[in-house]
Every structure is written in structure tokens, then in C-alpha cells.
Amino acid sequence: MKARTRAAICLLTPFFVLFTAVTAIPIGYAVWLSLFTEKQSGLGFGGSESVFNGLGNYTAALGDRAFREGFGVLLGYCLLYIPLLLAGALGLALLLDSTLARARRFFQLALFLPHAVPGIIAALIWVYLYTPQLSPVVEAMEAGGIGFDFFSPEGSLPSVVNIALWEWLGYNMVIFYAALQAIDRSVLEAATVDGAGAWRIAFGIKLPLIRASLVMVGLFTVIGSLQLFTEPLILNKGTGSAVTSTWTPNMYAYTAAFDRNDYGLAAAASVLLALTAALLSFGVTRLTGRRKERTA
Amino acid sequence: MSRRNRTPNVWLSRTAVNGALLLAVGYMLFPLAWLVTAATKDAGGLLAGDAFSFEGFDLAGNLSRLAEQGDGVYFRWYLNSLLYAGVGAAGCALISVAAGYAFHSYDFRAKEKLFGVVLLGVLVPSTALALPMYLLASEIGAVNTAWAVLIPVLVNPFGVYLARVFCAGYIPDEALEAARIDGAGELRTFWSIGLRMVMPGFVTIFLFQFTAIWNNFFLPLVMLSDQNLFPLSLGLYAWNSNAHAEPGYYPLVVTGSLLAVVPLVVAFVSLQRHWKAGLTAGSVK
Numbered sequence: 001m002k003a004r005t006r007a008a009i010c011l012l013t014p015f016f017v018l019f020t021a022v023t024a025i026p027i028g029y030a031v032w033l034s035l036f037t038e039k040q041s042g043l044g045f046g047g048s049e050s051v052f053n054g055l056g057n058y059t060a061a062l063g064d065r066a067f068r069e070g071f072g073v074l075l076g077y078c079l080l081y082i083p084l085l086l087a088g089a090l091g092l093a094l095l096l097d098s099t100l101a102r103a104r105r106f107f108q109l110a111l112f113l114p115h116a117v118p119g120i121i122a123a124l125i126w127v128y129l130y131t132p133q134l135s136p137v138v139e140a141m142e143a144g145g146i147g148f149d150f151f152s153p154e155g156s157l158p159s160v161v162n163i164a165l166w167e168w169l170g171y172n173m174v175i176f177y178a179a180l181q182a183i184d185r186s187v188l189e190a191a192t193v194d195g196a197g198a199w200r201i202a203f204g205i206k207l208p209l210i211r212a213s214l215v216m217v218g219l220f221t222v223i224g225s226l227q228l229f230t231e232p233l234i235l236n237k238g239t240g241s242a243v244t245s246t247w248t249p250n251m252y253a254y255t256a257a258f259d260r261n262d263y264g265l266a267a268a269a270s271v272l273l274a275l276t277a278a279l280l281s282f283g284v285t286r287l288t289g290r291r292k293e294r295t296a
Numbered sequence: 297m298s299r300r301n302r303t304p305n306v307w308l309s310r311t312a313v314n315g316a317l318l319l320a321v322g323y324m325l326f327p328l329a330w331l332v333t334a335a336t337k338d339a340g341g342l343l344a345g346d347a348f349s350f351e352g353f354d355l356a357g358n359l360s361r362l363a364e365q366g367d368g369v370y371f372r373w374y375l376n377s378l379l380y381a382g383v384g385a386a387g388c389a390l391i392s393v394a395a396g397y398a399f400h401s402y403d404f405r406a407k408e409k410l411f412g413v414v415l416l417g418v419l420v421p422s423t424a425l426a427l428p429m430y431l432l433a434s435e436i437g438a439v440n441t442a443w444a445v446l447i448p449v450l451v452n453p454f455g456v457y458l459a460r461v462f463c464a465g466y467i468p469d470e471a472l473e474a475a476r477i478d479g480a481g482e483l484r485t486f487w488s489i490g491l492r493m494v495m496p497g498f499v500t501i502f503l504f505q506f507t508a509i510w511n512n513f514f515l516p517l518v519m520l521s522d523q524n525l526f527p528l529s530l531g532l533y534a535w536n537s538n539a540h541a542e543p544g545y546y547p548l549v550v551t552g553s554l555l556a557v558v559p560l561v562v563a564f565v566s567l568q569r570h571w572k573a574g575l576t577a578g579s580v581k
């Protein structure tokens with residue numbers, strides 16, 4: 001018994017030591033930093049010193065219109081992106097799982113491939129495809145009578161959503177497809193014998209059975225969406241796009257830290273972002289947990 | 297009779313289903329096709345915008361310019377990426393499997409509470425951590441060193457979760473009991489029996505972490521300022537920032553991007569079994 005406890009400690013220690021170092025301590029440090037602000041001493045020649053500021057950084061961040069608008073952008077992004085992603089991935093997975101689909105391995109691999117492309121490169125490719133002088137897409141759209149400016153204020157959100165969809169649609173489709181494949185085939189056969197049609201089987205039987213993966217994908221997508229940074233950063237730099245350097249809260253924190261050297265403000269913004277993520281994931285798990293109890 | 301009626305119907309549905317899937321594949325693949333044709337063009341051909349053609353074909357020229365630019369710094373970045381992703385993913389997979397194995401094989405006080413901490417860790421947004429991590433690293437003088445981008449990626453709570461699921465699937469309790477009866481110590485049992493049996497899980501976690509590190513951008517962006525330490529993602533970003541003023545950088549960025557994508561595409565095509573296993577283990581149940 002003692003040997004086993006010792007072994008368990010040995011095997012768990014590397015993970016938990018590192019976890020503490022790169023997760024727990026940074027969280028604590030961020031909270032600590034967010035309570036202080038830099039103050040220029042004297043006439044601004046003698047460097048600066050750290051002064052306790054209470055919740056001042058939080059009120060400063062929340063009082064900044066750019067920061068609040070960042071959350072507005074995130075909200076719009078989530079409202080557009082998450083339904084499209086879930087419906088698209090689910091639709092494709094159901095199509096692939098239907099008895100009519102051919103060449104399933106090919107489809108899975110082809111749809112998954114964009115996930116192998118680093119986010120920064122995906123963003124670069126799409127920015128080129130959005131640029132009127134370079135892009136065959138814009139050209140084709142204009143030939144078809146559709147004029148759409150991907151860099152305009154109204155175009156920015158769809159532009160970013162499209163990049164994210166391209167990166168994640170196939171990935172989540174494969175998760176749903178794997179869950180669908182795990183369904184006991186005899187259940188589906190029984191339903192067919194009872195006269196249920198393809199639509200009825202898809203939405204009445206298959207969907208409820210893979211609810212766990214739907215919730216998981218939804219949760220990870222929400223957390224991922226809150227961290228939106230790389231794609232809009234590429235759109236922000238030199239494309240003449242309407243994406244600003246504080247477009248998302250994450251970009252706001254980055255700009256506060258590295259352009260303005262205001263670490264306290266940046267830390268407060270990071271903490272607020274992490275709190276939002278915690279609240280949302282708590283909400284999602286609570287909501288779905290309760291529903292599970294009801295059906296049980 | 298019903299059969300004769302149904303046949304064209306089935307044919308129609310089949311065409312619709314596979315047609316819709318093909319449409320989705322087209323959407324997924326055409327940006328990649330563009331990347332391939334664009335990488336073969338010189339700056340003039342690229343800016344002329346005659347995409348999907350091989351006009352102004354100059355792949356060899358692009359490759360040699362890529363090798364020459366900044367004394368071959370691109371291949372330095374390539375090696376850095378391989379180093380960070382290879383070492384980081386191997387370390388992360390080993391650490392995750394050790395912890396997952398402990399959670400699977402042993403009973404100890406507060407086990408499920410500790411595992412709950414791991415699950416909470418999955419939900420922490422990593423970019424919210426990068427900034428405080430940078431400030432901590434600058435306190436201890438680790439900023440702008442390889443350690444700053446290597447140590448954080450050794451930790452992946454989701455990897456521990458996966459490892460526990462894999463251990464439950466691959467390691468029968470009898471195997472461990474047999475080893476103990478033969479007198480093997482606990483750590484010895486883990487190393488020569490447990491780890492070996494859960495190898496497919498190890499490879500899966502390795503693959504996922506390798507991709508994550510290879511694609512990582514925010515952490516290196518925050519931590520590194522020395523060009524010689526850049527991974528590919530950060531290097532290409534830097535070049536792209538120059539391209540707005542100096543269009544000669546465009547072919548470098550595009551060709552460099554294509555080469556940067558190749559190893560992951562190869563890995564995913566050849567290791568299909570593993571990434572599917574990883575996604576399944578994460579999603580079912």
C-alpha cells in the first residue's frame with residue numbers, strides 16, 4: 001500500500017508542479033498585478049514605482065469604451081460563429097453517417113486538413129483571398145454581381161468568422177461523426193423497422209444520443225472564441241481593414257501591455273476575460289447537467 | 297413495385313448527400329490549392345492575381361530566395377519549430393501519461409478532487425495566462441529564451457484526461473497484478489508494462505500537442521524577441537508585417553507558409569488512426 005502511494009506521488013508530481021508553475025501561479029500573479037499601477041516618480045525622470053490601486057484597473061478597463069466594444073465584438077462573433085459551426089459540423093457529420101455517403105475516409109481526411117494549417121497561416125491565406133487585387137474569390141464574386149468588401153466595418157466580422165469556420169468545421173465534424181459511429185446500430189435498425197424515415201432518425205434518435213459531444217464541442221468553442229486574437233491581428237495589420245488593435249478583449253490586453261506598458265490594466269483585462277470564460281463554462285455545464293437530471 | 301419506385305429516389309438522395317459533401321470539401325481545399333499555386337509564383341505573378349494558374353512559374357526561385365533571406369533564417373525557424381514541437385510534445389505526452397496512469401491505477405485520498413482540478417485546468421483560457429506568464433518570466437530572466445516557450449507547453453490538462461481514458465481502455469488490471477506478483481516495483485511496472493500498453497494513447501497525445509505547439513503563435517509572440525529563437529509561425533508573421541512596405545516579401549511568406557504546412561499534413565494523412573482515436577476518446581462518453 002505504501003509503495004503504491006509513493007508511486008502515485010512520483011507519477012503525479014511532474015504534472016502538478018508544472019501545472020502550478022504555468023497555470024495557478026500566473027493566475028494568482030495576474031490578480032495581484034491587476035491591483036497595482038505604475039506611477040511616474042518625480043518629474044518622470046526617476047523611473048516609475050508600483051502603487052496599490054485597488055480595483056482601479058478594473059474600473060479603468062470597464063470604463064474604457066474600446067474594451068467594452070471588444071466584448072460586443074465577441075458577442076457578435078459568438079452569435080454568428082457558434083450556430084454556423086455547430087449546424088455545419090453536425091450537418092456534415094449526419095450526411096457522412098447516412099447510409100448514402102460514399103468514400104467516407106476521403107471526406108473525413110479532406111474536411112479535417114485545414115486543421116493542420118496553423119491559425120496564423122490560415123489567416124494569411126484568407127487575407128490574400130480577401131484582397132481585391134489579389135483574389136480570385138473577389139473577382140469571381142464581382143463577376144457574379146456580388147460586391148462584398150471583406151475589410152469594411154460590416155465585413156470584418158464575417159471575414160473573421162469565415163477563417164475560424166474554415167479551421168474548425170472539419171475538426172468538429174470528425175468529433176460528431178465519431179460519436180455517431182459509436183451509436184448502437186441495432187437501435188437505428190429497430191427505428192427503421194418501426195417505419196422512421198431518415199430525417200426522423202437523424203433528429204429524433206441520433207441527435208439526442210450524441211448530446212454529450214455537442215455540449216463538449218459547444219463548451220470548447222465558447223472558451224476558444226473568447227481568446228480570439230491571431231486572425232483579427234492579421235486583419236488589423238496593414239490590410240486597411242476596419243479591425244482595430246483593440247478589436248477583441250485579448251487584443252486590448254496585448255496592446256495595453258506591449259504598446260502602452262500598462263501591465264496593471266493588461267492584467268485586469270486578462271482577469272476579466274478569464275472570469276467571463278469561467279462564468280460561461282459554469283453556466284453551460286450547469287444548464288446541461290440540469291437537463292440531464294430531468295431526463296433521468 | 298415499390299422497389300422500382302424507390303430506385304431513382306435513392307439515386308437522387310445519394311447524389312444530393314455526396315454532392316453536399318463534395319461542396320464542403322471544395323471549400324476546405326481551394327485555399328490550400330491557392331497556396332500551392334501561389335507558392336510557385338514570383339512577386340509579379342502573385343500581385344497580377346492570376347490565381348490557380350502557373351503563370352510566372354518560379355518555384356525554384358522562391359525556394360532559393362527563401363534559403364537566402366536573412367542568411368537562411370527561415371530554416372533556423374524550421375529547426376526551432378521542430379525542436380519546440382518535438383521536445384515539448386514528447387515531454388507533455390510522457391508527463392500526461394504518467395499522471396493519467398496514476399489516476400487510473402491507484403487509489404489515494406482526494407483522488408477525484410485532484411482530477412477535478414485537472415478538469416478545471418482544461419477550461420482556463422490559455423491566452424489569458426500568456427501575459428502574466430510573460431511578466432513572471434521577465435522577473436526570473438527567462439524571457440527571450442527557449443525555456444519560455446518550451447516549459448508552458450509541457451502542461452496539457454486535456455492530455456491527462458485523455459491519458460486516463462486511454463489507460464482505462466488499454467491496460468487490464470490483471471496485467472498490472474501479474475507484474476506485481478512477479479515482484480516488479482511500481483515504477484518499473486509503469487515503465488515497462490503500463491507505458492508500453494498505452495503506447496497508442498501516448499502517440500495520440502503526442503500528435504495533438506505537436507500540432508498545438510507547431511501552430512502556437514500567442515506565446516512565442518509574447519515571449520520572444522530574438523529572431524534566432526522564433527518558431528515558423530512568428531517568423532512568417534514578422535515577414536508578413538514587412539510585406540506591406542516591401543512586396544518582395546510576399547512570395548517569401550507564401551512559399552514559407554506552404555513548407556510550414558507540409559509536415560502536419562503528412563503527419564495527419566499517415567497517422568489517421570491516431571487522431572481519430574484521440575477525437576473519439578475525447579468525445580464519446
